Amino acid sequence: MTGPRQSADRLGRLLNLVPYLLARPGILVAEAAADLGVSERQLREDLELLWVCGLPGYGPGDLIDMALDGDRVTISHDAGIDRPLRLTQDEALALVVALRMLAETPGTGHRDVIERALAKIENAAGDLADAPVAVRLPANAKRVDKVRAAVESGHALRMTYYTAARDETTDRVVDPMRVLMVGGKAYLEAWCRRAEATRLFRIDRIDDFTELAEPSRPPAGAEPHDLTGGVFHPTPDLPLVTLRVGRRSRWITEYYPVEEVHRSGGDEWIVTMRVTDLGWAQRLLLGLGPDVTVLGPPELLTRIREQATAALDQYSTPGR
Template sequence: MTTSSPARSSGPRPSADRLARLLNLVPYLLARPGIEVAEAAADLGVTERQLREDLELLWVCGLPGYGPGDLIDMAFDGDRVTITYDAGIDRPLRLTPDEALALVVALRMLAETPGMANRDAIERALAKIENAAGDLGGAPVAVRMPGDGDRADTLRGAVERGRALRITYYTATRDETSERVVDPMRMLMVGGRAYLEAWCRRAEAVRLFRADRIDALTELDEPAVAPPQAQPHDLSAGVFQPTPELPLVTVRVGRAGRWITEYYPCEQVRPGDGDEWLVSLRVSDLGWARRFVLGLGPEATVVSPPELVEQVRDVAQSALDAYSVPDTAAGFASDGAPRVVPRPATAAATH
């Protein structure tokens, strides 16, 4: 079952729970035409409001094409609802060879993902689909996830054994490598990457360490003992969660630089002159912001803060100076030294 538009929701709910409820809702209503919404909500263990939101979502679910005769349809008579077209959901599912292979590949990828919980359930589902797919299930398809799976397994073992770790870690925001002792708390998977959440004795705070940025680690004999104030992060909104105390950076970007508004959490996006946008976002470190803006090249102009404007200007000028070379065709200065002529170079513009 596919959807052609997002559902409206009154609040956050686990998507997996809602999907299971939607899949059960159609056969439930098919077996009970004309049932009252209140009765159906009580049977399904949801509020009437949640059920009505689910019915609204069902209205845009169905088969590819999303035209008349493709989407699930229903009729309301006061507070009673009847499914008038089920888009074939009542028929047994029969996968095409391509669909079966896609499921096998997806489940194998999940099974290979470092830190994935409920791996036994994934392997059981994979075995059932491979058995149903017959010869296709044994197709020579190898799936390997990017990243350091062995490192994630080692970290997971340290968490399970409750041991402190000495790690060498690369911090991308500051472009530096440091050594620190941490007390592991748990392993996480966020955005397809494995993270170690631990109490960092150097920072005296809970920190997240990306597994693929841990260059070296040693499991210590001492136990991992996080202090009482060490609380797990709420990562429901992602790893990076902007807060008001972080520096606010504003850049002017052209059409080719608009992609940053989709990739990074932005506080404000305003139209500028012509095709330009003024984009404001929080950053954890101005050093990272400097490298980020310079990487955008001529597509970005720093507007604020002033210290970032100065840093980008200095680095850009240094890059231009590095392109200055002796040009014998330009002749010589009065002291006999060859004239130095700067070659044109591309650098991030600043105010």
């Protein structure tokens, strides 16, 4: 598939390819392709195009020249394209903000490396680095620091934790593994002795904790979570909820992972989503009001109907 977006991507790649190869004479084509995030076939096509690019005149000494010896490539004449493209203003600002946030995030390792990278980007960005952009960390930063210090001590923790999915508070002993930030929220990842599994605990939902004298000893099979796609990973064994959603509540399709969305007619959408717990779904949907209609599963319909009826009875009973 070709088009303006693909052409712009290729132009940017070609302009960066020459200085990249100049700095790595004799590099393997396969290694360069992996570094640049393209297939080996695409890189060879780019190299063939570079052979006919250069300065006006397009004669000997004007065109880019290279030696492609089997699986290795070396630039022998760069035609003046010896420096990579500079960041755009938006790209530079995005990097500055991201690095500032990372530098201030509790528990982040290699802070010196982050600060050196930030200094280089700010120097390259010039006045743009002083743009009035506020970097705000979670309000519970002090609590995050306390939990991180407890984790670094290497001891088990006894804690009181609120589980939003079941709307309950429990006491449990955990063997901490790490503190991490996902989606702007801080989590403690630990082996939970109560659940006998690795769990993620949102630090703002830890009501209280005590550091125990015994060391933290997660079992050998305690694997850290894969968080590349976020904290919640819907699986086929989880309950499937089907909703009819009006215009005002379409935001839930962006805020929560959904399986399918299709139009029902007019402004309404039919939305299906996996949930960890029907109790959590019940509380969420009761709060959304009449703009959302639950179509299934039957158990969720029954639970919502019973809770709504009980609430109405409270209003109709004299003296309450």
